[in-house]
Amino acid sequence: MRFWFKRCPRCRQGDLQGESDSYGSYIACMQCGYILSTGQEALLLGIRQAEEEPAPARQQAAA
Numbered sequence: 071m072r073f074w075f076k077r078c079p080r081c082r083q084g085d086l087q088g089e090s091d092s093y094g095s096y097i098a099c100m101q102c103g104y105i106l107s108t109g110q111e112a113l114l115l116g117i118r119q120a121e122e123e124p125a126p127a128r129q130q131a132a133a
């Protein structure tokens with residue numbers, strides 16, 4: 071189980087808790103009960119979504 075303190079995107083003060091149940095895993099605020107969307111989870115976890123990065127990876131290699 072993971073925690074992120076004061077990272078709730080809705081109430082701004084709430085502590086987020088990563089949980090999992092029969093529906094899968096999710097991240098919820100312990101203070102206001104807000105459940106993060108998939109995109110917000112990705113942001114929190116530092117995961118970049120593929121659709122946000124359309125540029126080819128080798129672009130920087132070209133001089």
Ligand SMILES: [Zn+2]
Nearest residue numbers: 078081084099
């Ligand atoms: Zn909250």
